[in-house]
Amino acid sequence: MDESRRRDPDDDPFRPPEVPIEVQCLHCGRDYDSYLIEWREEVDADGKAMGFWCCPTPGCDGKGFGFDILPTDPEYRDEHGGWVDFEGDEEGNGEGNGEMGLEFEP
Numbered sequence: 187m188d189e190s191r192r193r194d195p196d197d198d199p200f201r202p203p204e205v206p207i208e209v210q211c212l213h214c215g216r217d218y219d220s221y222l223i224e225w226r227e228e229v230d231a232d233g234k235a236m237g238f239w240c241c242p243t244p245g246c247d248g249k250g251f252g253f254d255i256l257p258t259d260p261e262y263r264d265e266h267g268g269w270v271d272f273e274g275d276e277e278g279n280g281e282g283n284g285e286m287g288l289e290f291e292p
């Protein structure tokens with residue numbers, strides 16, 4: 187119905203890298219290869235389709251490469267030479283406060 191608002195998996199800021207790497211999900215703690223991260227579309231309360239790159243583990247709600255799903259290699263940089271750096275400090279690294287007001291401009 188609402189094709190114009192459909193999110194494009196390849197245009198999502200949290201898409202996995204083109205070259206698969208080993209990643210770990212902060213929610214379930216599993217390690218796996220980034221190509222296993224799944225694109226899922228959901229419909230929110232307004233009937234708007236929302237797509238997310240999601241952890242492939244059944245029942246896990248980890249979403250987004252670089253957000254809930256992180257490279258296991260702390261030195262990882264993507265092909266652009268940079269990567270979203272959410273962990274400037276080691277101590278604030280626990281899970282539970284995943285909602286931190288992302289402000290990505292498309």
Ligand SMILES: [Zn+2]
Nearest residue numbers: 211214241246
């Ligand atoms: Zn997970």
